[in-house]
Amino acid sequence: MSSEHQKKAVAIRYNPDIYDAPTITAKGAGAVAERIMERAREHGVPVQKDKSLVEVLAALDLNTQIPPELYQVVAEILAMVYKMEKKTEGSI
Numbered sequence: 001m002s003s004e005h006q007k008k009a010v011a012i013r014y015n016p017d018i019y020d021a022p023t024i025t026a027k028g029a030g031a032v033a034e035r036i037m038e039r040a041r042e043h044g045v046p047v048q049k050d051k052s053l054v055e056v057l058a059a060l061d062l063n064t065q066i067p068p069e070l071y072q073v074v075a076e077i078l079a080m081v082y083k084m085e086k087k088t089e090g091s092i
Contacts, residue, residue: 006029006030006033007029007030007033007034008027008028008029008033008051008054008055008058009026009027009028009029009032009033009034009036009037009054010024010026010027010036010054010057010058011024011025011026011027011036011040012024012025012057012066012074013025014078019065020065021065021066021068021071022065022066022074022078023063023064023065023066024057024060024061024062024063024064024066025062025063026062027057027058027060027062029058046080046081046084046085048077048080048081050073050077053070053073053074053077056070057070
């Protein structure tokens with residue numbers, strides 16, 4: 001399979017006590033991407049599929065905070081994740 005058709009994944013973490021912005025914590029393609037997504041599922045971390053965003057985030061170095069241009073789109077994803085977590089907590 002060509003590299004442009006391989007599944008890609010990027011993991012971000014946001015801890016406002018440590019960083020000013022979400023930070024790239026893992027990224028990869030193919031088997032590495034599968035492992036990132038598997039680990040997310042194992043730990044109950046929601047997976048958001050956005051091919052364009054993954055391409056942009058994958059170009060950043062590990063442990064790099066996302067640039068201000070991406071704040072809005074990443075904030076929307078994080079808001080969705082927080083809403084999902086609240087729904088899950090409420091159903092337990």
